Amino acid sequence: MTSVFRYHGLRVEIAGRAVVQSLDLAIAPGECVALVGESGSGKSQSWMAPFGLSPGIASGEAWLCGEALVGRDEADRSRLRARHVGFVFQQPLTSLSPHLTIAAHLEEAFTQAGGARPDRATLAAALSEVGIDQPQDRLRQFPHRLSGGQRQRVMIAMAIAHQPALLIADEPTTALDATLRREVMAMLTNLCRKRGMAMLLISHDLASVADAADRLIIMRQGEMVEQGPTRDVIAHPGSAYGRDLLAAAPRLDGPAPHRPAIGALLLEARDIAVSFPHPGWRRGRLQAVDQATLTVHEGEALAIVGGSGSGKSTLARAIARLGPCDAGEVSWRGLPLPPRDRIRPAERAGFQPVFQDPVASLDPRWRVADIIAEPARHLGSGVSQQHILAAMAECDLEPMLADRRPHELSGGQAQRVAIARALITDPAMLILDEATSALDVLVAGRVLDLLARLQRERQLALLMITHDLAVARRLCHRILVMDHGRIIEQGDTESLIRSPQTDITRQLVAASH
Amino acid sequence: MNRLRLALPAGLVGLVLLAAWLLPSLLPWDYRVIDWDHVSAPAATPGHVLGTDSVGRDLLSRTLVGTRITMMVAIAAAFVSLIIGVLWGAIAGWCGGKVDALMMRIVDALYALPFMFVVILLMVVFGRSILLVFIGIGAVEWLTMARVVRGQMLALRHRPFILAAEAAGAKAGFIVFRHALPNMAAVILAYLLLTVPQVVMVESFLSFLGLGVQEPMTSLGILVKEGADDMDVYPIALLVPGGVLVTLVVCLTVLGERLRDRWAA
């Protein structure tokens, strides 16, 4: 059978450095191949460079519908892109031109391969096909009026409008809410099956493409380490890296992890409410958190799980006195906690946060040792060099990193520095705000291991904010599910995952499988 | 190549400043003294390398002293604008909300003033003293700095490391001065450099109109004005101070922009 898209010995160089080496690939019509790897594995460069969409220089062989891609000029490549390929990108929020209506975007997509100008009904039908309601109204709107999920659906409608032979989707669901990912991925696969389109799917997350892809290719540092039919690769990974990758991702099935014993009541938050002014010119306020009540005991890990905009981070920041809090009370070890502007050092020292973006949460101009020492400097009576090195050692950071600055650290190292900083005042509780979701699977797995060890060794309580039930299950005793600012469901981790009571929880469970 | 892109304008500015500060005392004629024997002398007259003006004063000497005064006014005014602008912008950006809205409304309102007229008004009201020239200019030129610092502060404010510093128990003053401002120091310095040529222009503009530096003191603006009056018979008196002025402004602007582009990235 002839393939729609084929590489033989593809190599991509950026500034003289090889980022992809000897990659072979063939996709038949109607087939879906997934390219999986961590950031820096070269998975995106391997398709962007041959199409001339990145500064990378491709060599070797790349064939699209019988035409060579390598060595062609920009005019040829843009003609080939327009005619035969549809692209879906990771960034639905920014991939549409802000000053053009949805209709203008779709029209451009329909005519890009030389097709006739479509009428309104055709455009509306194209929107309906990708699951957008009220398509007639949407056509008139500008992209900023649409939600992230809707924009990604528009991108998909544009990608298939000119009946391409090949669809390339680079992390098409990563930027979407957990509850939407499955649905969008299923829609993509269905569209491909229905139209006999070939699909190249690029992802960092093995689990998210496992259902969609017929075949898997695992890449690492620019090289293919494993490939084969999806089922075989997942059941019997042939390479050590493939095994690590499969084992690192937290799962909802499998035996429940051991969780340490729980002590006395540590933190109690009652009827917390937070509201923000509506963005833009609209009047009124948006209730981000409404009447949220929760408790955390010594040594207990509690997860707050929800989609984006559910209010989970806002709630955690209100409790930690790091964000606005309109109403409600928080007590710490039985005593009321003063509001944000009056909180005392001794109270601050008891609970410390770790944020999502590890590099951004460290002052770029400070040395690692100073960063780690900062809480002790303000909240305690200072700290010795030995103490800093001990905290670093506890978080598996080498002493030589003490003089580095944040931009010289890897993502995993930066997050360990943030954890070491949080531990320097010897707190009773850590507040983890999506602390592992910006990290690669393997790195995130090791940071979760570190947190589990700290939890065990230090009797540390954890308040964990995450969109991922599987991550929550790895550490937490109990789970709260939030939606639209309210706590809609809570319970012991295993039973909540086994028998979810609300639709939102059921979607979250489904998204994590 | 990249180093040259900074070194060339910086070197030129340095050369002009060095000449302006060191050379005048070495020249035979003081910038105020009238040489009755050589009135409106052409260039290369003995004792007057660039000749004299219509009342017989040495043009080179006057240009160098004028440069010195223009630059002194400019640097002083730039520092006035730096202090007001950074404090104003930092407070507005840090406090946010209503304080920010009010403070930025004031900045917007001041922007809406025909600002040349404000300086003219100040000169008229408070008399024409060199001190007032730069206080007045500094008081007008801080607006851009305030906007830049406030924008940077708003962007930094929501960066996790600022929140982390709050969680680490740092007080507002510590966060602003030890975390936020050092992280925008490069941008502030670049805009400070860009303020200097702006102020040079404003000072020269005012002096040109007769509202800035007063005789017998001189500045590049006054020299350009005098040169423009006699340009039909004696163009060098326009071209030399004009050339020095343009060189200074161009080099400082290029330097500021290149540093801004490098550091903002």
Add this chain to the structure above:
Amino acid sequence: MIGLVLRRLLASIPTLLAVILLSFVLMRFAPGSPFDGERPLDPETRAALDAAYGLDQPIPVQLGRYLLHLAHGDFGPSLVYRDFTVTDLIHSGLPVSLTIGGLALISALGGGIMFGLMAVLRPDGPLDRGLMLSMTLLTALPTFVTGPVLALVFALWLGWLPVAGWAAGAPRYLVLPVLALALPSMGAVAKLTRAGLAQVMEQDHIRAARARGKTGWRLISHHALRPALLPVVSYAGPAAAGLLTGAVVIETVFALPGLGRYVVQGALNRDYPLVLGVVTLYAALIILFNLLADILYGWLDPRVRG
């Protein structure tokens, strides 16, 4: 959209009042008087003059009166140009200043956007570098240097154009002043256009459009130009104001009968109503230009329309 414009117009009233109040008070507390001439006036004449122009009243009363007259479009009498009211002077000078400023704004925007586009078509090529360096030079040219130098070269040496004068707005007389006034802003617009386009070309929606096969000029005109011009529009409001006030120098250099000349004369002679009137008028014009720029901004970027 109309609501927004009305709101902005209403919001500008306090700003305008504040400008008037500030200028009024400043001028009144300044030492000296418009009637200080070569020799001191005798007290009786002085008192009579003060009474005639209402200067003997308390300042709040003077201010109130001034505002009342202003509301009827009356800027009061000029103290220096005794035979004219300020309204007369504005009437004769404003068209000249607006013509020069308006033409300069149009040339600055047109020329600047054109040069910016030319530069960005081959990024970092010799044309780009050469153009951007010359544009930086342009932004740094003070009008009071370029004005005389242009006059020196094109009028005195080459004799192509007149040295100075207005001649009822004959085009030959407009070229040099408009050019001298427009050059710095043209440089700034070109640099903003270039920088804006370079920034937009890095964005995700451009990559997405390229992926759909759009290249070259079609890509720029359809997907990049409108977002890239946003900084130019933000600059255009203040720039229009700058060109108006910058015309003060150009009018002096080229002996044009515009408003700027009256301002300087008025300021030097403490002609309160004249300076106040022109400052108020210019403040109103600046507010108007900024509003126009905001409306244009809304057209270019639907996101700010809410």
